[in-house]
Structure formats: structure tokens, C-alpha cells
Amino acid sequence: MAFKFVDNYREQGARKKLVEELRKKGIESKEVLAAIGRVKRHYFFDETFWAQAYLDKAFPIGEGQTISNPYTVAYQSELLHIKKGDKVLEIGTGCGYQTCILLELGAKVFTIERQQKLYERTSKVLPHIGYKANFFLGDGSKGIKEHAPFDKIIVTAGAPLVPQILLRQLKIGGVLVIPVGDEKEQKMVTVIRVSENDFDKIVLDTFRFVPLLGDQAW
Ligand code: SAM
Numbered sequence: 001m002a003f004k005f006v007d008n009y010r011e012q013g014a015r016k017k018l019v020e021e022l023r024k025k026g027i028e029s030k031e032v033l034a035a036i037g038r039v040k041r042h043y044f045f046d047e048t049f050w051a052q053a054y055l056d057k058a059f060p061i062g063e064g065q066t067i068s069n070p071y072t073v074a075y076q077s078e079l080l081h082i083k084k085g086d087k088v089l090e091i092g093t094g095c096g097y098q099t100c101i102l103l104e105l106g107a108k109v110f111t112i113e114r115q116q117k118l119y120e121r122t123s124k125v126l127p128h129i130g131y132k133a134n135f136f137l138g139d140g141s142k143g144i145k146e147h148a149p150f151d152k153i154i155v156t157a158g159a160p161l162v163p164q165i166l167l168r169q170l171k172i173g174g175v176l177v178i179p180v181g182d183e184k185e186q187k188m189v190t191v192i193r194v195s196e197n198d199f200d201k202i203v204l205d206t207f208r209f210v211p212l213l214g215d216q217a218w
Pocket residue numbers: 061065066067068091092093094095096097098099112113114115118138139140141156157209210211212213214215217
């Protein structure tokens with residue numbers, strides 16, 4: 001893929017329309033909508049496909065993976081209730097679009113990807129376009145023990161269950177957002193660590209994600 005980092009009026013206009021579309025679809029957080037308005041999603045597309053970049057659709061990013069549709073990214077981001085300086089673990093870096101949204105929200109991001117080519121590409125592209133995260137290559141279904149605990153954990157691939165090991169890497173008061181279900185569809189689940197051994201779980205809407213593969217996954 002050949003990326004080109006130019007932001008024209010056409011893309012700026014399309015981005016504004018996307019923000020309006022997400023607002024109408026139910027995204028309420030001003031901060032999340034503003035972040036969607038700032039991150040140039042077309043930077044993650046080959047120029048041939050720029051017309052698709054601000055549609056509310058998932059799109060292939062290579063290696064059999066996808067960039068999630070903007071509504072899903074906004075929905076998960078809203079559930080995290082990010083505060084400036086929050087230490088966030090993102091599992092499934094992909095092309096890094098969600099990573100940029102988390103950074104725009106003021107998070108300190110630790111992001112892990114299991115596909116080497118995506119890891120290599122994204123860890124180069126993001127700093128180039130001004131986004132600084134901590135990139136890791138490996139199986140994120142086990143979290144990143146050396147950097148735990150986290151204020152928030154977001155999983156951007158569909159899991160068969162909530163990996164207990166991730167819950168143990170949350171701070172007290174921390175939040176995990178993870179799609180859980182079968183290969184076809186998943187429910188968005190949030191788990192809040194209310195004390196050392198107590199967790200509150202909320203099951204929300206249905207989504208379709210690529211599978212989370214790994215030790216604590218498929
Ligand atoms: N958030 C990404 C973005 O904005 O482009 C989209 C992520 S894509 C829907 C899911 C990603 O999770 C894929 O890149 C896939 O390789 C990755 N993945 C799947 N299982 C994983 C695991 N155990 N550890 C880390 N990454 C994983």
C-alpha cells in the first residue's frame with residue numbers, strides 16, 4: 001500500500017460529515033466526536049480508495065485484517081471514558097486508526113499487534129504523522145504484564161470470553177472494553193474493576209469483529 005499524507009478540502013469535508021453521521025447514530029461524547037474530526041482516516045488508505053475513507057465502513061488493511069468502521073471505534077472509545085493521562089492498553093493495533101483516536105483523547109497508549117507486518121508498518125506510520133504510542137509485537141490476549149496495571153484496556157478483535165488475565169492487569173476503578181461472542185458476532189462487554197476481587201460486567205450492543213487469536217482467545 002502506498003500512503004500519501006495530504007489533507008485536502010474534500011477529505012476535510014467528508015470528515016465533518018462523518019462526525020455528523022456518528023452523532024446521529026448515537027455517539028454523544030464531544031471529546032470522541034472531536035477526535036474523529038481530527039484524525040485523518042484517509043491516511044490509512046491507499047489514495048485509490050480515499051473516497052471510501054470517511055464512509056462508516058470497515059475496510060481491508062492487509063494480512064486479512066480490517067480497519068474497524070468509525071462507529072465501532074467511536075462506540076468503544078466512548079465506553080472507555082478516557083481522562084487525560086490515562087494509561088491505556090490497546091489489543092489489536094491494526095493500522096493504528098483507533099490508536100490515534102486514543103492519543104487524541106489524551107491517553108498514554110500501549111498497543112500490541114500479533115501480525116508482524118502490521119506492527120512494522122503501523123509503528124513507522126504513526127510517529128511519521130505525529131502520533132506517539134508504545135508499540136509491541138506479540139499476543140495481546142495475555143495483556144502486557146511488564147507494563148500493567150492499566151487504567152483502561154480496549155480489545156479491537158472478537159474474543160470467545162473475557163480473558164481473566166486482562167482483568168488482573170486493570171487498576172482498581174479501571175475499565176475493560178471487549179467484544180465477546182462467536183466467530184459471527186459479538187456483544188460489546190465492559191468490565192469495571194471495582195475492588196481487588198470484584199468486577200462489574202455490562203453487556204451491550206452486537207458487533208462483528210475479526211477474531212482475537214492467541215493463548216487466551218481463539
Ligand atoms: N483498531 C484497529 C484499527 O484501527 O485499525 C483495527 C483492528 S482489527 C479489527 C483487529 C486487529 O487485532 C488485527 O490487526 C489483528 O491482527 C489483531 N489481533 C488479533 N488477535 C490478536 C492478539 N492476540 N494480539 C494482538 N493483536 C491481535
